[in-house]
Amino acid sequence: MSNSAPAVPLDGIVDDRFAALRDAFAANLASGEELGGSICVLVDGAPVVDLWGGWSDAQRVTPWSRDTLTNVWSISKTVSSLAVLLLIDRGLVDPDQPVARYWPEFAAAGKDGVLVRHVLTHSSGVSGWEQPVTGDDILDVDAAADRLAAQAPWWPPGAASGYHLLDYGHLVHGIVRAVTGQSLGDFVAAELAGPLGADFWLGLPESEDARVSPVAPPPPSTLDIAALPPDSPAFRTLTGPPLGAEITWTRAWKAAGIGGAGGQGNARSAARLNSLIAGRGEVDGIRMLAPATVDRVFADPVEGVDLVLGIPLRWGLGWGLRHPGSTTYIPEGRIAFWGGWGGSLVTADVDRGVTFAYVMNRMSDGILASTRAVTYLQAAYAAL
Template sequence: MTSVRGICDSRFDRVGQALQRNIDDGAEVGASVVVDIDGHRSVDLWGGFRDVEHNSPWEMHTITNLWSCTKMVTALAALLLVDRGELALDAPVAKYWPEFADNGKSDVEVRHLLSHTSGVSGLEQPATLEDFYDARGTAARLAGQRPWWTPGTASGYHVLTYGHLIGELVARISGVSLTRFVDQEIARPLDADFQIGAAAADWPRIAPVIAPVVAPMPDADIDPGVAAPDSPAARTFAVGATPEDANTGAWRRAELGAVNGHGNARALANLLSVIARGGESDGARLLRRPTIDRVLEPQADGVDLVLGIPLRWGIGFGLPCPQTLPWIPDGRVCFWGGWGGSMVVMDLDRRMTISYVMNKMSAGIIGSPRSAEYVTAVYDALES
């Protein structure tokens, strides 16, 4: 047994109590939770263990694979270029990446990539996970593909391709890789312990991800058409990653801007509170308000063609969808999470960011009972 450490304002005691209880009863192995309200850390807690054997405690500077929480940071990289006037959300992708116009994609816009509506949610077969480790090679293959549905008409979650598509745009505009851009332009300026992939020197402090007990399935009834053999879902999931893959050196050395960011709850709060705080962080303005407002513009609202559940997408982030995640409040809120339950919620009206990261994965694809418990405890505290 280990005690939760860190800071927690008294009004958020239920958050700390929930984290301690979940660690004590084994629902969590190791985890961290942060609540940032306009730059004040009301909650910054961590505890448990880095390993399933309970030999190594989860420390302040423990990091882990963040799965799709990585997508939010990759989206933030694109938004920085938008804010600087170097990338236009409504421009064709081919304006910056001419090869992408091939096979009927000349009208695909940048916002379609960011909102999972481009029709390019996976690699055509034959393909393997190892192919994705070649970031530029995979991007070239995606540029040559035909969309799997009419771009802009529906979302189809870009499980692995999101980082390659946005990363190629970032590389072509900035002249540096997505990994380097995020490090130089976002993580270092915001003092965030975050990296795409993980440097070998940091491997000793990584908490390996722990596979869920049961296979992940969407938490809703799936339209049979979604899972048909020739559907975008089947074609997207023809290449997948496992928790065991995420604990390998090959994974950590790769640039997978959709799924292999490494960090903790504090790192994600440092990065993404920029959205909740109107583009500012510690006196520095990274994004202007019009750029932030565009994040909240609905781009898709309906059953996602890959995940098979109702989703609402803004530009780069999910928007509240009571049918799927009733514990995410309505309003000027955006969010997303990672496979197994990690979650970041940005509440622009309250200038608040909630982040949660863990190593023991739950079965859910989006959120988990634990992430719901922590987020609900935060909002209950605010209401009381």
């Protein structure tokens, strides 16, 4: 940072090899391109970068601290996916069996052929709620999951992917609840975040609220939803329900544990959890998944133009995989990844044993990775 730049907080650890990554983050904080955020890089589970900086609030009064949390949007999906992988690993769920085998009510309205795999690859045909539905309606996770179980699919299951924008976690919750008797949030706390010491929450207790940095909403979207055909999966998903970023500021949202979009965490906790993939099921000597279970993430992907996002995507079992037509910023190899609305990103690289995460509060437009996220990811890989 130049001497003329305002004094923006920046703290943490960074291996000398990753100085360019630190400098890129510092420059964006100094310019105001970033408000506040965190970056973490793990190599074989050990941190080589654990940075945090900027401000927790739009007024730039409270620094982003080591333990600041924020709403990580769809990075939450990677944690929900880990919950199902645990059940698969334990032999309690078979991805090639119908969802209704575990959750009988889900067979309604022609969904008896929807497989667990179809949910995890966003190809179930159930990518949102039938109207009328509001943001408040999805905060009762049990009731909102039951609504999904009752409705018909919007396209033939398995035929194509259609991004399960907000309801992914509700569908996973329905499966986890049926198999374990626990909510998805409770299962994640007991079986993933707790054992791994990851400060990640699907359902945040009020006692932790003071640590949460409210997201700064993105600029108005360039996507004209009204121009989409009203019967299209894209229109039905993006309006079922429509959601503004401001809902995440509410206590009700933070408490609900929305597994597709409501996780509260930071780069360190997102990386820690996803390093289970990069470590082929093991972190710091804690084995939670068999290597063969992790291999299933990359087997039999669903590929094609996504019916909701309208771009070519490749979906593995619970994570996105690199597609040469849309996600070329992801390096080659076996990398499971996904991002959050506004530009956050997490990648788990099985071939190199590397996990990368970037979480911030100032949202950019777009559902996939922002320019900032790509800059940081590329700097991390250049250092390797």
